[in-house]
Amino acid sequence: xxxxNRDELSQAYSxxxxxxxxxxxxxxxxxxxxxxxxxxxEINNPVGFISSNLGTLAKYVDRLKGFVEYQTTLLETxxxxxxxxxxxEERQHQKIDRILEDLADLITESLDGTERVRKIVxxxxxxxxxxxxxxxxxxxxxxxxxxxxxxxNELKYKAKVIxxxxxxxxxxxxxxxxxxxxxxxxxxxxxxxxxxxxxTIRSWLKDGFIHxxxxxxxxxxxxxxxxxxxxxxxxxxxxxxxxxxxxxIAYDIVKKHNGEILVESEVGKGSIFTVKIPVLExxxx
Ligand SMILES: Nc1ncnc2c1ncn2[C@@H]1O[C@H](COP(=O)(O)OP(=O)(O)O)[C@@H](O)[C@H]1O
Ligand SMILES: [Mg+2]
Numbered sequence: 001x002x003x004x005n006r007d008e009l010s011q012a013y014s015x016x017x018x019x020x021x022x023x024x025x026x027x028x029x030x031x032x033x034x035x036x037x038x039x040x041x042e043i044n045n046p047v048g049f050i051s052s053n054l055g056t057l058a059k060y061v062d063r064l065k066g067f068v069e070y071q072t073t074l075l076e077t078x079x080x081x082x083x084x085x086x087x088x089e090e091r092q093h094q095k096i097d098r099i100l101e102d103l104a105d106l107i108t109e110s111l112d113g114t115e116r117v118r119k120i121v122x123x124x125x126x127x128x129x130x131x132x133x134x135x136x137x138x139x140x141x142x143x144x145x146x147x148x149x150x151x152x153n154e155l156k157y158k159a160k161v162i163x164x165x166x167x168x169x170x171x172x173x174x175x176x177x178x179x180x181x182x183x184x185x186x187x188x189x190x191x192x193x194x195x196x197x198x199x200t201i202r203s204w205l206k207d208g209f210i211h212x213x214x215x216x217x218x219x220x221x222x223x224x225x226x227x228x229x230x231x232x233x234x235x236x237x238x239x240x241x242x243x244x245x246x247x248x249i250a251y252d253i254v255k256k257h258n259g260e261i262l263v264e265s266e267v268g269k270g271s272i273f274t275v276k277i278p279v280l281e282x283x284x285x
Contacts, residue, residue: 018232022248040124047121051114058107065100119149137282138175140210141165141203147182148201151190158190159199159216166204172280177253184246185214185273191237192218192271205279209259213274220267229263250275 075084091097148161155161189199197217204211221229228234230251235244247261254261259277 022232022245036124040121043117043121047114047117051111051118054107054111054114058104061103061107068096068100124150135172135174137170138173139170140168140178140212143175143179144182144201144203144212147179147186151183151186154187155190155199158193159197162198162200164200164202166202168203168205168210169279171210171277172282173257173277174253178257181250181253181275182212182214184250188246188273189214189216189218191241192216194219208279209276210279211274211276213272215270215272217270220269221263221265221271222267226263226265
C-alpha cells in the first residue's frame with residue numbers, strides 16, 4: 001500500500017518537475033523575445049536615418065562630380081596653362097578621379113548593408129512581438145518566411161532549402177508562437193542532416209485546415225522513439241545541442257490552436273513534420 005503511494009508520489013513529483021521546467025523555458029523564450037523586440041525597435045531608428053542620409057549623400061556626390069567635370073572643361077579653355085598643369089598634377093596626386101568613381105560604389109554598398117540590417121530588424125520584430133499573448137489575423141506563409149530568415153544561419157550550410165508555399169487565407173492565431181513551432185521543426189531538420197541535404201517547406205489548405213510541413217533528408221527517427229518525441233526532455237542529442245523541449249513546446253502550442261502535428265519518418269531517409277491548424281475567422285474566436 002505504502003509502496004504504491006510512494007510510486008504515485010514520485011511519478012507526480014517528476015511530472016511536476018518537468019512541467020515546471022517547461023514553463024521556465026517558455027518564460028525564458030518569452031523574455032528573449034521581448035529583449036529582441038526592444039533591440040529591434042532601438043536599431044530601427046538609426047538605421048532609418050543612416051539609409052535616408054546615404055540616399056541624400058548619393059545625390060550630392062553626383063552633383064559634385066558634375067560640377068568638377070564642368071570646372072575642368074571650363075579651365076581647359078580659359079585657364080592659364082601653367083596653373084592648369086599644376087591643377088592636373090594635384091588632381092592626380094589626390095587620386096580625385098578614382099575617388100569620384102569609388103564614391104558611388106561605397107554609397108551603394110552601404111545602402112545595401114543598411115537594407116540588410118533593416119530586413120533583419122523587421123524579421124526580429126515579427127518574430128518576437130512584445131504582444132506575445134496576442135491572438136491576431138496572420139498570414140502563415142509570412143510567419144514561415146520570417147522564421148526561415150531567423151534560422152537561416154543554422155540551415156544554409158546544411159541544406160538546400162526548397163519552399164513550396166500554397167495560397168493560404170489569413171487566420172486568427174498566435175503568430176509568434178507558431179513561429180516557434182516552425183523554428184523547432186527547421187532546427188531539428190537541419191540537425192538531423194549530417195553533412196548536406198534538402199529541407200522542403202510546404203504549405204497548403206485542405207478541408208478548412210492550414211497545413212505546413214517541413215521535410216528533411218536527414219537521419220530519420222527510429223520506430224521505438226516515435227512515440228516519445230513530444231515528451232519533455234526526450235532528446236537523442238548530446239548535451240548542449242538538445243534540450244528535448246522543442247517538440248513538447250511545439251505540441252502545446254499546436255494544441256492551443258486546436259491543431260495537430262503529424263510525423264512520418266524513415267530511418268536513413270528523413271522525416272516529415274506536418275502541422276495542421278483550422279482556419280479561423282476573426283469572429284470565430
Ligand atoms: N527532423 C528530425 N529528424 C530526426 N529526428 C528528429 C527530428 N526532429 C526531432 N527529432 C528527434 O526528436 C527529439 C526531440 O526533439 P526536440 O523536442 O526538438 O528536442 P531536441 O531537438 O532538443 O533534442 C530529437 O532529439 C530527435 O531525436
Ligand atoms: Mg529541437
